[in-house]
Amino acid sequence: MSVENIPSEQVTNKEPCKARNDQSIAQIKNMMEEEGLRSIPIVNEENNLEGAIGYRELIRSIQFNPERTGIEKVMHQPPEIEEGSNLVDLALLRINSGRKMLVRTEGGKLKEVVSDKEFRDALVDVEELENISARDIDSAELVKVSENDKLDEARHLILDNNISRLPVVDEETGDLTGILRSTDFLQAMVPRESVDSGGTSGGRSGTKEVNIAGGTEKDEISDIPVKELMSRDPFSLNNDMNAREAAEKIFQNDATEIVFTHAGKPESILTVKDFIDYLSGFAPGRTVMVSLTGLEVPEEKSAVHNKIRNQLKGSLGRKLEKPEEITARFRKAEKDGKKHRWEIEVKLYSELGNINIEEDGWEMLDVVDEALDKLNTVVRRRKDKKKP
Known part of the structure; x- marks a missing residue:
């Protein structure tokens, strides 16, 4: 639907x-x-x-x-x-x-x-x-912590970056070992109330009972390592899929996110919030003009147009407040047998000024992907420079 x-x-x-x-x-x-x-x-x-x-x-x-x-x-x-x-x-x-x-x-x-x-x-x-890759709307700028980082440090990362979860990695190998969600902090924030007494159990606030070598020890919140609160069963995948397949995987596993990995190491994370960001791009008033020149085959035009639109509704669009127009000019350069080498120039007009990106290669759609990746990087850097 x-x-x-x-x-x-x-x-x-x-x-x-x-x-x-x-x-x-x-x-x-x-x-x-x-x-x-x-x-x-x-x-x-x-x-x-x-x-x-x-x-x-x-x-x-x-x-x-x-x-x-x-x-x-x-x-x-x-x-x-x-x-x-x-x-x-x-x-x-x-x-x-x-x-x-x-x-x-x-x-x-x-x-x-x-x-x-x-x-x-x-x-x-x-x-x-179904028309967009899950990787096109995920949170590629990954913020993560190691198992031995302190909970207070992780809390600041979540608040400062306005995110809701952190992949947790092994300090030595960098492999994904867990995930720390914002809701996990609730376990350490307030002692649980005792049903019998009507008061709170666990002594003063700001402490957590941590099982250590068969006993218990009260730890200050700033001293609790991430590994004590993290979930050790993060839902992770290492294969590409379209966004609808990813949504079905999240639903079927009663999860709230997918951590995409490569060789066991986290590369990006896809959350429900990323999907919501993407859906909001369908609202009227966020239309961006896309102009393509140098392409004659209708199927090629359609494929490129969809890639640009998906970026505007995904990671690129989330970085821009007032995107106005994207132009892409294609030119066939040298020829290797029956195959042409493609040159592409992409221009973005937005509140960040005009941005020009040039890329070339033998596979046209791969060249488009690389150009859009570069555009994403430049937009992120310009936006970071404007932060107070």
């Missing part, structure tokens, strides 16, 4: 997990940890929506001292789903708001939500994903 024909009603969760406004931060944290939630709606006893709490607010605001933080200090108002929305609208709302959960209410009462899980489940129906 086309992404624009998937209505929001087909995506939303009509029986969401929710917390009450009279619960403590520790209780809410426990619910999020047990359910694997990155955001949870907060309602009163009459099911009126009060707001929502996300893991990022917990990590930033609590700073491992929950007894000093009231629920109102970490709560935000989640974006509201408009009537008649489709999957593209949901993706765009998710990206523009920066929130992990969307809601629909009636008369102030919570009715439905859309979180990453609902997006993930809807992806298998999106036929447009």
